[in-house]
Amino acid sequence: MKMTVEVDCTPAEARAFLGLPDVTDLNDRLVKEMQSRMEANMAMASPDELVKAWTAFGVGAQEQFRKLMTAAAEGAMSGGARPK
Numbered sequence: 001m002k003m004t005v006e007v008d009c010t011p012a013e014a015r016a017f018l019g020l021p022d023v024t025d026l027n028d029r030l031v032k033e034m035q036s037r038m039e040a041n042m043a044m045a046s047p048d049e050l051v052k053a054w055t056a057f058g059v060g061a062q063e064q065f066r067k068l069m070t071a072a073a074e075g076a077m078s079g080g081a082r083p084k
Contacts, residue, residue: 007014015022043049055062
């Protein structure tokens with residue numbers, strides 16, 4: 001015998017029926033914290049901030065970055081990096 005039961009309720013009603021806690025406040029705080037961290041990280045990734053960070057390390061960091069970009073461009077032109 002096969003039986004199907006359809007329950008029409010909201011997520012809040014389902015949580016209450018199953019005895020699960022209401023975590024909407026916790027979720028709201030978590031989303032707000034994630035948004036603030038994302039905004040802070042996006043500000044650090046701005047071109048001005050990247051240039052400031054690279055120049056703070058001097059010429060050595062700029063040369064390393066140039067080598068990295070050259071290697072990446074050469075790898076893209078040759079069809080991608082291949083393991084040796």
